[in-house]
Amino acid sequence: MKRSEINSLIEDAKDFFAAHQFMLPPWAFWKIEDWKDCGNTEVITNQLGWDLTDYGEGRFHERGLILFTLRNGNLATGHRKPYAEKIMIVGEGQICPMHFHWSKMEDIINRGGGNLVIELNGSDENEQFSGKPLSVMVDGIERIVEPGGIVTLTPGESITLEKGMYHRFYGEKGKGHVLVGEVSSVNDDNTDNRFYRSMPRFPEIEEDVPPVHLLCTDYPQFI
Numbered sequence: 001m002k003r004s005e006i007n008s009l010i011e012d013a014k015d016f017f018a019a020h021q022f023m024l025p026p027w028a029f030w031k032i033e034d035w036k037d038c039g040n041t042e043v044i045t046n047q048l049g050w051d052l053t054d055y056g057e058g059r060f061h062e063r064g065l066i067l068f069t070l071r072n073g074n075l076a077t078g079h080r081k082p083y084a085e086k087i088m089i090v091g092e093g094q095i096c097p098m099h100f101h102w103s104k105m106e107d108i109i110n111r112g113g114g115n116l117v118i119e120l121n122g123s124d125e126n127e128q129f130s131g132k133p134l135s136v137m138v139d140g141i142e143r144i145v146e147p148g149g150i151v152t153l154t155p156g157e158s159i160t161l162e163k164g165m166y167h168r169f170y171g172e173k174g175k176g177h178v179l180v181g182e183v184s185s186v187n188d189d190n191t192d193n194r195f196y197r198s199m200p201r202f203p204e205i206e207e208d209v210p211p212v213h214l215l216c217t218d219y220p221q222f223i
Contacts, residue, residue, distance in 0.1 A: 001054055001203045007212045010050055013066050016089055020112050020179050024068060024087075032214065035223045044223065046072040046079060047189070047216040055097060056200040063095045069216060073186035075103065084187040088180040090116060090171045098168040098196040100127075101161075106184035109158040114175030116153040120145050121166040127194060129166065136160065166196060 017024060027034075027043060028050070043049060052066040067088040073081035084104075090096065092114065100123055110116045122130035134145045137160040138153075145151060151159055152172065158181075161167055171178045189201050202217050214222055 001052075001058070001060065002206045002208045003211055004209045005060070006052060006203075006205065006215070007209065009052060009060070009066055010213050013068075013089055016177060016179070017068075017087070022087060022111070022179060025070070028068065028213070030213065032211065032222055035214065035219075038223070042079075044219045045077065046074045046081075047219075048072055049216045050213055051189075051216050053201060053203050056203065061091060061094055063097065065090065065094070065096050067182075069187065075186050075188045075191070079186075082186060084182075084184045086182040086184075086187070087111070088182065090169065090178045090180050092171040092173045092176065095170045096168055097199065098166050100164050100166045100194050101192045102163060102194060103192045104184050104187055105163055106161050106182055107158050108153070108161060108169070109181035109183065110153040110155050111179040111181045112155045113171075113178045115155075115172040116169055116178045116180055117172050118151045118153065118159060118167055118169045120149055120151065121147055123164045123166055129196075134165065136162075136165075 048069045048071065050068055052064065054060040054064045057063050065088060067086050070085045070087065071081065072084040073079040108118065120134050120136065122132050122134050124130040129147060131147050133147065136143050136145055136151065138151060139158055143151065153159060193201050211218060
């Protein structure tokens with residue numbers, strides 16, 4: 001992805017969050033120079049902040065995701081915070097590909113906007129689709145979903161995704177972009193994503209212009 005595209009997507013995301021009255025912390029708006037001499041903060045060590053990906057395919061609006069990590073622990077350092085929170089924007093038909101997590105258990109919440117469609121599959125001991133029905137909790141109420149079945153979350157609804165539960169999601173067409181929350185155990189996107197079809201979690205960036213705001217993966221390079 002070109003840095004100019006990333007800058008533009010972050011600007012659009014800021015507008016979308018503001019339109020839905022979801023307020024980000026002050027450092028979400030820092031420029032590069034604002035990060036100087038900020039020390040070894042939790043923001044940096046636990047990869048908080050802006051994050052986006054096109055999964056290496058160069059088609060962000062078809063297969064991509066932009067998000068902001070608000071809080072997180074750290075599996076590598078044993079940081080005592082055992083939870084994480086993210087806010088995401090999912091476009092109409094914009095796919096987050098099929099994957100599961102070995103360590104993370106999460107609630108996905110439709111915070112507003114359109115409808116979020118989630119496709120589900122169980123996994124077996126070989127990390128393939130199990131072909132078995134799934135028991136999932138939707139707002140604390142059990143629902144049985146057939147292999148490859150879907151759960152559509154309207155604004156205010158949520159689903160609990162267990163470890164090893166394959167899922168992919170996208171915004172329902174004709175309903176608009178979706179403001180999606182995630183509340184989970186500690187998140188580690190470097191080691192805890194098992195994509196059904198192998199793909200990179202983070203994008204390769206072409207630095208055609210300077211970054212306006214840093215991504216969480218930019219910290220080692222720019223700070």
